[in-house]
Amino acid sequence: MLDIISGNRVSELDKAFVKSEGISSWDLMERAAISFCNWFKIGFENENKKIFVFCGPGNNGGDGLAIARLLEMEGFGVTVLIFEDSVNCSQDYQINFKKLPIGVRVLGYRDFDFNQVHGNICIDAIFGVGVNRPLSGKFLETINSLNQCNSEKISIDMPSGVPSDGILVGTAFKADFTCTFQFPKLGLLLPEHADFTGKIEVLDIGIPSSFLESFGQKRHFVQKQDIPHLHRHFNGFSHKGDFGRILLVGGSKGKMGAILLSARAAMRCGSGLVHVQAPTEERLILQIGAPEVMVANDQVIEHLGDFDAVGIGPGWGTDIEPDDFRMILTSFKFPIVVDADGLNLLSRNKNLLEFLPQKSILTPHLKEFERLVGPCQNHIERLQKALDFSSKFGVYLVLKGAFTSISCPDGSQYFNSSGNKYMATAGAGDVLTGMLTSFLGQGYKPLDAAICGVFHHGLAGDLASMDKRKGLIASDIIDSIPRTFLELGID
Numbered sequence: 123m124l125d126i127i128s129g130n131r132v133s134e135l136d137k138a139f140v141k142s143e144g145i146s147s148w149d150l151m152e153r154a155a156i157s158f159c160n161w162f163k164i165g166f167e168n169e170n171k172k173i174f175v176f177c178g179p180g181n182n183g184g185d186g187l188a189i190a191r192l193l194e195m196e197g198f199g200v201t202v203l204i205f206e207d208s209v210n211c212s213q214d215y216q217i218n219f220k221k222l223p224i225g226v227r228v229l230g231y232r233d234f235d236f237n238q239v240h241g242n243i244c245i246d247a248i249f250g251v252g253v254n255r256p257l258s259g260k261f262l263e264t265i266n267s268l269n270q271c272n273s274e275k276i277s278i279d280m281p282s283g284v285p286s287d288g289i290l291v292g293t294a295f296k297a298d299f300t301c302t303f304q305f306p307k308l309g310l311l312l313p314e315h316a317d318f319t320g321k322i323e324v325l326d327i328g329i330p331s332s333f334l335e336s337f338g339q340k341r342h343f344v345q346k347q348d349i350p351h352l353h354r355h356f357n358g359f360s361h362k363g364d365f366g367r368i369l370l371v372g373g374s375k376g377k378m379g380a381i382l383l384s385a386r387a388a389m390r391c392g393s394g395l396v397h398v399q400a401p402t403e404e405r406l407i408l409q410i411g412a413p414e415v416m417v418a419n420d421q422v423i424e425h426l427g428d429f430d431a432v433g434i435g436p437g438w439g440t441d442i443e444p445d446d447f448r449m450i451l452t453s454f455k456f457p458i459v460v461d462a463d464g465l466n467l468l469s470r471n472k473n474l475l476e477f478l479p480q481k482s483i484l485t486p487h488l489k490e491f492e493r494l495v496g497p498c499q500n501h502i503e504r505l506q507k508a509l510d511f512s513s514k515f516g517v518y519l520v521l522k523g524a525f526t527s528i529s530c531p532d533g534s535q536y537f538n539s540s541g542n543k544y545m546a547t548a549g550a551g552d553v554l555t556g557m558l559t560s561f562l563g564q565g566y567k568p569l570d571a572a573i574c575g576v577f578h579h580g581l582a583g584d585l586a587s588m589d590k591r592k593g594l595i596a597s598d599i600i601d602s603i604p605r606t607f608l609e610l611g612i613d
Contacts, residue, residue, distance in 0.1 A: 123348045124305040124324070124331060125338030126537070129251040129286025132307075135337045139329055148214050150327065151181065154303050155188035157325040158278065161301060162189075163196065171242045171274070176203045176231070176264065178248035178282070179211040185278050186247025187218035194226045201227040203234055205248075205260060231264055239271040246275065246295045248282035251307060256292035257283045269296045276301060281318045284309050289500045294318045304329045306343050311525040311537050312501045340534040346610065349577050352570045353612050365394030366563025369422065369429045370556065371450065372436040372463070373400035378407040380437030380462065380552040383596050385415045387556030388433075390603040391578070393563055397422065397429070426454040433559030435464025436552040444471040451477040457568045461485045461555040469493035475515055481531070481568040483558055485520040487551060509533060518572050520558075522551060526580070528572050536573060540580030544587040549596030554579045557603070581606045 127135055140147050175190045177183035187202065194200045208219040222228065246268070248261060257265060265282060268275070276299045280286055283294025286307040297320040300310060304327050310319050324343070356365070368388060373381035381398055385408070388396045398408055399418040408417050423446075426432060432454050434447075440463055447467055451458075457479050460468065465486050468474050472494075478484075486494060491504065495511055498504040504521070508529040512519045519529040524543070528536040557579055561571035585605050586598040607613075 123342040123344055123536070125334040126305055126308055126311075126341040126343055127334060127337045128339055129307055129309070131337050132251045132286070135329075135334070138337075139333060142333070147181075148217050151184055151188055151214050151218070153327040154185055154325070155192055157303065157327050158185075158189050158301050159192045159196065161323060161325055162193070162276075166243065166274075169243070169274075172238070173198050173200045173243045173245060174203060174239055175200060175245040176248050176268070177205070177215070178261070179206040179215065180250070180252060181212050181214055182247050182250030182252075182278055182280075182282075184212055184215040184218050185250070186245060187215060187222060189245065189247070189278070190226050191218065191222055194223055200225075201229060201238075203229055203231050203264075205231050205264075231260060236267045236271060239268065239273045241273060243274045243276065244268055244271065246277040246282050246297060248295070250279040251286040253280070253283060253285055254288075257294065262293070265293065265295050269293070274298055275320070277320075279303055280307060280309065281315075281320075284315050284318050289314050289502060290318070296320075299323060301325050303327050305334060306537075308341065308502075313524060314500060316524065340532075342534065342536045343539060344536050344573055344577055345539050346577075346581075349574060350610050350612055352566075352574050354565055355613070363394055365392050366430045366560065366565065367395040367397070367428065368393050368431045368433065368559050368563035369397045369399060369418065369426070370436070370559060371399045371423075371432065371434045372438040373398070373404055373408075374437055374439035375401065375404060377437030377439065378404045378411075380549065382408060382411045383549045383552040383600065384433060384436045384556035384559070385412050386597075387553040387600050387603065388560040388563075389414055389556075390600055391557050391560035391564075391575075393560040396560075399423065423450060423453070426450065429454075429563070430565070431456065431458070431559050431563035433459040433461070433555050435460055435462040436555055438463035438467075440466050440470070442467060444474060447471070448474055448477055451479065454479060457481040457483060457562060459483045459485065459555055459559045459562065461551060462490075465490045465494065478515055478517055480516040481518065483518045483520060483562070483568060483572050485522060485551065485554060485558065487522045491519075491521055505529070505535065509535060518568055520554075520572055520576060522554070526576050528569070528576060530569060538573075538576045538580055540577050541583050542580075542587050544591055544594040545580070545583040545599065547595055550579075550583070550599060553582075553596050553599050578603065578606045581609060585609070 177186040277297035281295040512529040558575040582602040586602040
């Protein structure tokens with residue numbers, strides 16, 4: 123997993139790495155430029171468009187100059203736009219400026235007709251992680267002009283104007299793609315910046331994860347390659363009992379679809395036996411909608427010790443007696459999953475929070491979370507409150523949304539890289555509840571269950587969205603769960 127490094131430590135990290143490798147800072151910049159160009163050629167080689175690279179006076183501008191040189195050598199038509207005389211710029215900027223080939227046209231930003239950008243490609247290398255104040259002057263003027271251009275826009279490391287660790291004040295470059303190097307910056311993962319970051323690409327420049335760890339702040343970015351080793355592996359003699367016996371509690375009149383989705387998702391994740399406790403008069407829906415599910419009667423609550431994992435909440439309703447909920451929380455001695463109406467009941471009866479089994483997994487969306495902890499001014503405050511909540515009650519808090527975060531009792535946070543905007547659909551959270559409960563029931567450690575469940579959920583949404591797009595529904599996510607195991611090479 124990639125450690126997410128604070129922006130104010132990136133320069134320190136770069137200096138330490140080049141010293142350890144015996145290379146220069148220019149060599150590291152060249153690695154970044156090569157990595158970007160390799161990515162660029164895959165997606166843009168056949169577009170036959172002009173490329174305009176806007177280079178600020180610092181090392182982000184130096185990256186842009188190196189990229190301009192390499193792209194010109196690959197046969198692209200490149201124009202560089204500069205804001206300062208090179209003698210007033212960073213040392214590595216000056217080195218790359220001198221290396222520009224004759225074929226690269228260099229213009230001052232004041233001499234440029236921004237209409238030339240229309241229909242072409244604009245690369246933003248004005249500011250990187252060093253921005254700590256709102257844009258102003260010539261930079262603000264330039265970025266406002268570029269944002270009005272109808273072109274493909276790419277930012278290097280960070281969209282200029284977006285702070286790496288804080289919340290944007292004012293405006294910033296609106297990128298279609300942001301190519302960030304080695305690890306994502308926190309600012310790229312915040313919903314407040316969604317209109318500026320575009321699709322985020324993390325490009326490798328050869329800094330090993332072991333080196334990043336010493337600069338990390340217990341924030342991690344989960345990628346595809348991190349998942350397989352977290353999974354349990356079963357042998358040919360395994361039987362359905364080895365794959366977990368789980369209970370899902372939820373459903374009410376008119377809301378049986380939620381718990382049905384959870385049950386179907388749990389089965390698709392490999393649960394051996396899935397039981398659902400739901401109102402008697404609604405059980406026919408379960409037996410028709412998922413004949414593999416075992417429908418449990420009300421007395422099953424008295425025998426919670428028979429189960430390996432319990433998930434509570436989807437479609438449950440909020441007229442449940444708090445004492446009944448407390449009985450479940452105190453009767454089951456292992457971590458549980460709480461979602462939807464289970465979370466709403468906790469919000470209305472906060473005294474129940476102290477009865478949550480340690481290392482349980484709570485899965486609120488943003489509104490449910492604020493019902494638990496109170497209003498938040500921005501996502502940075504929300505992430506901190508999630509950590510505080512997780513530490514106070516000893517639970518894992520899965521804050522759902524783009525780059526879903528998992529806050530842990532030890533103060534660490536994990537950000538998920540899978541998933542897409544088309545998953546913002548009714549029932550998607552109920553699917554996640556079933557998946558998390560399934561992995562817990564199969565004997566996964568709670569953190570591993572949370573990471574695997576969240577990643578597979580997002581990956582299933584990615585696979586389903588390939589041909590569904592806006593038509594994606596929660597059932598499509600469930601149907602794609604088996605393909606996630608194939609994608610990850612998990613048997």
